[in-house]
Every structure is written in C-alpha cells, then in structure tokens.
Amino acid sequence: MTTTPAAAGVCPFTGRSSALPLDGNPHVPTPALAEFRENGPATPIRFADDHEGLLVTQFGMAQAVLEDPRFTQNPRRFLLGPPEGEVHDVDQQAKDALAVADILSLDGDQHRRIRRSVTARFSVKAARGRREAVRGFVTETLDAFLAGPNPGNVTTDLATPISVRSHCLVLGVPDSHVQLFGDTFAKPTTTQRKFDVIRELLELVRLSPGDNVFSDLIASDLTAAEVEGLAWVLSVSGRDSVAYMISMSVLTLLKHPEQWELLKREPELLPGAIEELVRYNTMFLTVFSRTALEDMEIQGVTIPKGQSVTVSPVGANRDPERFDDPSTFDITRDSAGHLGFSHGPHGCVGQQFARVQITEALTQLLTRVPDLTLIDAEFESPYPLASYLPTYEAPPVNVIW
Amino acid sequence: MKIEIDAAACVGAGQCVLTAEDLFDQDDDGIVLLLNAEPDESRYAAARRSAALCPARAITIHE
Numbered sequence: 172m173t174t175t176p177a178a179a180g181v182c183p184f185t186g187r188s189s190a191l192p193l194d195g196n197p198h199v200p201t202p203a204l205a206e207f208r209e210n211g212p213a214t215p216i217r218f219a220d221d222h223e224g225l226l227v228t229q230f231g232m233a234q235a236v237l238e239d240p241r242f243t244q245n246p247r248r249f250l251l252g253p254p255e256g257e258v259h260d261v262d263q264q265a266k267d268a269l270a271v272a273d274i275l276s277l278d279g280d281q282h283r284r285i286r287r288s289v290t291a292r293f294s295v296k297a298a299r300g301r302r303e304a305v306r307g308f309v310t311e312t313l314d315a316f317l318a319g320p321n322p323g324n325v326t327t328d329l330a331t332p333i334s335v336r337s338h339c340l341v342l343g344v345p346d347s348h349v350q351l352f353g354d355t356f357a358k359p360t361t362t363q364r365k366f367d368v369i370r371e372l373l374e375l376v377r378l379s380p381g382d383n384v385f386s387d388l389i390a391s392d393l394t395a396a397e398v399e400g401l402a403w404v405l406s407v408s409g410r411d412s413v414a415y416m417i418s419m420s421v422l423t424l425l426k427h428p429e430q431w432e433l434l435k436r437e438p439e440l441l442p443g444a445i446e447e448l449v450r451y452n453t454m455f456l457t458v459f460s461r462t463a464l465e466d467m468e469i470q471g472v473t474i475p476k477g478q479s480v481t482v483s484p485v486g487a488n489r490d491p492e493r494f495d496d497p498s499t500f501d502i503t504r505d506s507a508g509h510l511g512f513s514h515g516p517h518g519c520v521g522q523q524f525a526r527v528q529i530t531e532a533l534t535q536l537l538t539r540v541p542d543l544t545l546i547d548a549e550f551e552s553p554y555p556l557a558s559y560l561p562t563y564e565a566p567p568v569n570v571i572w
Numbered sequence: 573m574k575i576e577i578d579a580a581a582c583v584g585a586g587q588c589v590l591t592a593e594d595l596f597d598q599d600d601d602g603i604v605l606l607l608n609a610e611p612d613e614s615r616y617a618a619a620r621r622s623a624a625l626c627p628a629r630a631i632t633i634h635e
Contacts, residue, residue, distance in 0.1 A: 238629055283583075290584030290602030295593075297602070298586070507591075508625050516583050518627035523586040 188215035188223050191250050196554040197419060197452045197485070197563050198426075204228050204486040213472050213480065219252035224460060224479035225472070228486030230493035230510070232470045236482055237515035239469065242461035244276045244517070248479050250457060254559045264399070265366040272393070272400025275408075275459055275517060282516060285401060288391045289520060292341060292384045298523035301340060302531065308336040309531045313539060317572065322546050325568040330417035330532070331357055337528050338410040341521075342402075343376045343383030356406050357414075369402045409521045411557065412454055416525065417532045418565035419452035420445075423500060424533075425545035425570065430502050435537050444502035445529050449511035451500045455484045456561045458513050484510040540572045573616055574634040575623075577606045581630040591625055592618040604630060 195201030205228075207214040212232035213225040227233045236242065247253070261269075274285050291297065312332045316323055323329070335353040338344075344352045348371075354360075355368045373385060380386035384405060388398045424431045424444075434440055460481040463474045474480060487510045489497040494506070512519035519525070536543055547569040557564035575595065584602035588595070595615060597605040611619055616635075623631040 238627070286583060287601060287603070291600060292602075293586070294584060294598040294602040295586040295589040296598060507621075512585075512627075514627045516628060518583060518585050520584065523590065526590075 188217045190217045190219075191226070191456070191561070193456075193556065193561070194553045195485075196550070196552065197454070198423070198550055200456075200485050200489060201553075204483060204489065208486055208490060211472075212470050216250065216481070218248060218250050218460075218479070220248070222248070222479065224248065224250075224481055225474070226457070226486075227480060227482045228490070229470075230487040230490035232472070233482045233484070233487035233510055234514055235469050236461060236480055237458075237510070237513060237517070239467075239515075240279065241464050241467055242480065243278050243464050244282075244459060244461065245278070246462065247276060248460040248462070248481075249559055250460070250481060251556075251559055251561055260361070261363045261366060264396070265363065265403075267396045268366070268400035268403060270396075270400075272397040273404055274401065275404065285393070285397065286516070286520060288388060288393055289384055289401070289405065292387060293520050293522075293524055295523050298527045301337075301524065302527050304340055305333075305337050305528055305531045306535075308340075309333055309535050312336070313535055317540070322569045322571045325421045325570055326414070326418040326565050327567065330414040330421075330565070333417060333528065333532055334410045334414035337413065337524070338406075341384055341524060342372075342405060343381055343385035344372055345375055345379070348372060348375065352406075356410060365407065366399070366403060369399060369406060373398065373402055409519070409525070412519075412562075413525050413528050415454050415557070415563070415565045416449060416452065416529055418568050419454075420448045420529060420533060421536065421543075421570070422545065422548050422565075422568045423448060423452060425543065426548075426550070427500055430500070431537075431543075434502065434533075435541055438534065438537065440502055441530060441533065442526075443505065443507075445526055445533070446506040446509060447500065447502050447504055448529070450488045450494070450506040450509035453485045453488045453509070453511045454557075454562045455511075455513070456556075456563065457481045457483050457485075458517075459560070482510075482513075484513060543570050543572050545569075546571050573611060573613075573619060575606060575609050575611065575619055576632045576634065577604050578628075578630045578632070579603050581628045583628040583630075585627050587625040587627065588622040588631060591622040595619055596622060596631075 192201045192203040208228040212229040216226040316329045339349045376385040460479050463478045512522040549566040554563045582604040623633050
C-alpha cells in the first residue's frame, strides 16, 4: 500500500507548503502540529532554503524514521535557516574540529566510533556514581537561592547553576573554571571564544586527568581534531536542556499543585513523574533533519532518495495514538518511551545523567521547600526559541516560599 | 523466553538497565551486557519493556 503524504501544511492559495508555525509553547504547542498529525504521518513543510521537506508528527512514524539507518544526517538542513553566520567565523583548527567530530552530523560506523568514546561516562552506573556530588551541588545552590531574594527566579538562579556545576563535573572542568565555563557556555558568546575556552580546559585536564569525559577523550585514540570537536559539542549540548527541564518541571508541577502534593506524599512516583515531565515539556520542536539515502516507504509514506525528513518530538509526544489524552499532564501515566530524549543512534547520550540531575533538584525542592508557590511565569504566549534547531527556551519561573 | 542482544548496535543509552537491572548491565564502555538470557516468567514483562524502550533496537525477545 502506498499513499502520498497528506496535504496539510500546503497553502490552499499558492499550492506551496507552509513554514513551521511557531505560535506555541511547551504546554500549548502550536495547533498546527495537531493538524499535521491528524492529516497524516508526514506533512510537506517549507524550509528556509525554500526546499520542501517532510515534517513527522505521528509517534510511530517518528520512531521509525529516527531508528532507520537509511537516513543520513547530511547535508545539514535547517527549517528556520542556518545558525547566524558565526559558526563559520572560527579559526582553521576549530573548523577542522567541527568537520570531523560533530557527532550530530555523523552517520553509521563513524558515528558509532565517536559516540562510543563517551558512552562509558553516561551509563546508568556512571550517572548514579555522580548522584552524591549532584546532590551536594543542589544543596548548595538551593541554600543560596533560599538565602537570596524572595520571590526568586528558578530558571536563572537554581536550574542554570545546578546544570553548569553538574556539566562541569562530568566533563572534567576543574572547580576553579566552573565560573568561566558558565560564562562561556550558559551565556551568549562567539563560537571562537568557546573554542578558546575548550582548548584551555582540555590543556588543564591533560595535565591532571581524572574520572571524566575530557580525560577519556584525551586518552582515546581519537585525533586532536576529533577530541576538540567532541569536547565542543559536549560543552554546548545537554547542559541547557537539563536547565530547561528543571525550570519547566518546577513550573509544571506548581501549575498542577495537586500533583506537587501527590509527589510530596508519594516520592516513589518521582521516576515516572520525570518521564511525564520530559514528555509534556518536550524541548525540541524538531531534531536535526535527516535525508533519505535511497527510495523507501515507511508507514505507507513514499520517501524518494534525497528527500529531507524532519521529526518533531513535540508533535510525536502529543500523539493521542500513543499517549491517551496527551495534553493532560499526569505524573501517574506511563510515559516511558517518549521521544523527549529523541531515539535511535543519535538519541541523547546523557539522558541517564539528566534524569539524576532532575531527580535531585526536584527531590530537594519537594522536601526542603514544600510550600514553594508559583507567582509568575508565562503560560499563554508563544515561547521564544533557544536555538536555530528549533528548541523552546524556558521562561523566568518566579516563585515564593 | 530467550533474550538476545546486539552489542554492536547498542548506543549506550542505558534504558535497559533502568528498566530491568537484573537482566541487563552496561560494561565499562557503557555497552549492554546480558545478565540473564532466560528470565523467569515474572520478568517477562520487564524484558519486553526493555526491548521496547531500547533506542537502538539492540534487544530482541524470542518467545
């Protein structure tokens, strides 16, 4: 059986497909995603470079595309246009590093080889081994937060510092350089500046190796360019997503106080609650676009060689075929298997460590600040995008206690 | 039930260990290790769930 992709997203006046609508936020995703999903597994969508790709919003099709080796990550194609020029405005050494080790643009065996140089530090065991340290970071950050102005902003003064310290721990950034790391990677700076800092950090770790990712990279058989490139991608990825998820988790639970109360009474519900928080607050409107390496058919959709196909985790995680009543936030539902950490060979390598950080942050808030109350956060307006990818950016989450 | 793993396909996400620690572990490189290929019936559901949650489809259940 062969069907063509549904016509949703095609403008009835021009016959041209539409661009990705951005009128949503994590709690109320753009209604266009639901329309697309109802009309078929994949929808024509207009890219910034004016080519027409397919946007996947149904869960089953999304999962199938993400795990299918017949897609390549190349060429890089951006729904909303390429990142603002500066990525190319770096020295030759950084260009070489980006070219060989940007793990998100690699395929097959080359990707597997690079990814496996870091998986050891992100296993369940390794993530749990860092739990005590993360707990300490949360305690100290929360102490400072509670000693600071009341009301306070969870996003800037709790979630971000916890994510920076935890990220530094796993990468191997020494305590003396945590502030520099935060200033470089949790604030806007140029790509060249980021590379300069990465080189400084790698040099420090080279002199004093330890139980961390940078040490593993240096000790591996990767080339210098691969080490630098991988250090770059691991420094710019994951940290922001954990901060986002801690902020959005606090926002979501305080907006549903009965579920905050339930978690206080039954903390054993927390692991399941975290899966639901990640599903409900999915950050990635889309992941990186794939391109078909051959003619194929997936779930009845004909995909010719060269076709770009882009998965929307936000769309898939609200698919009623997969999650009953998907727009309802319910910490008691079974949300495991959601695409909040994506799926397939490029699925989030740091997801177990992310779970540990979110768990420790929420556990201490639930026990130490049981009367935490949301006073101000944006729910209604579309959220700004954090990146060209596109991903949502967490708003200020202002609370009192 | 017989569980089969494909360590070459594993991407080290750890979902199997999170789901069924008595059946799966990760080696020093974060790659899947099968601890029990023929679990008791009481663990069939956990084994199936691990296979379903594996992002790399590296776990196959033969029933």
